[in-house]
Amino acid sequence: xxxxxxxxxxxxxxxxxxxxxxxxxxxxxxxxxxxxxxxxxxxxxxxxxxxxxxxxxxxxxxxxxxxxxxxxxxxxxxxxxxxxxxxxxxxxxxxxxxxxxxxxxxxxxxxxxxxxxx
Numbered sequence: 787x788x789x790x791x792x793x794x795x796x797x798x799x800x801x802x803x804x805x806x807x808x809x810x811x812x813x814x815x816x817x818x819x820x821x822x823x824x825x826x827x828x829x830x831x832x833x834x835x836x837x838x839x840x841x842x843x844x845x846x847x848x849x850x851x852x853x854x855x856x857x858x859x860x861x862x863x864x865x866x867x868x869x870x871x872x873x874x875x876x877x878x879x880x881x882x883x884x885x886x887x888x889x890x891x892x893x894x895x896x897x898x899x900x901x902x903x904x
Contacts, residue, residue, distance in 0.1 A: 791851070791887055800886055802846040809855060810840035812881045818870035820860040823898035852891040853882060860899040871895050 791798040813819055822843025845856040855878070861870055879890045 798887075800888070802848060803841060805848075805853065805882065805886060806841040806844040806846045808885055809846070809857075809878055809882055810844050812878050813844075813857060813859065813874055814840065816870065816874045816877055818862050818865040819874060820862050820901045820903065823858040823860050848888070849891075852889050853886070854892045855882075855890070856894045856896065858896045858898050860901050861897055863900050863902045867897055871897075 791800075810822055814821055822840050824842045843858040847854040857874065857878075859874070861867055874895060875893045878893060882888070882890050
């Protein structure tokens with residue numbers, strides 16, 4: 787789905803892929819996030835995604851011009867998952883609402899793995 791806003795000059799339509807790309811960029815900047823994860827349901831394998839494919843770890847749903855996001859992330863070893871999640875939610879919510887003008891209704895975080903950072 788796409789986010790739509792009506793202005794006095796016309797309509798603005800934002801594709802969910804654009805929202806996912808921006809949200810992924812914001813997420814990987816957050817402390818404690820190693821990267822986004824792709825889960826192979828068939829094999830149960832978790833794969834750390836490269837920056838080019840970051841949107842595969844994010845699902846964006848737009849419903850009545852409200853955003854619902856699911857993040858599949860890999861966190862750094864030794865950090866508080868609760869603190870990292872709170873930071874991720876706060877940053878993504880604030881920056882996405884400023885970027886798109888749409889309200890973020892829900893953010894779900896699925897921690898798919900832990901990795902030691904060199």
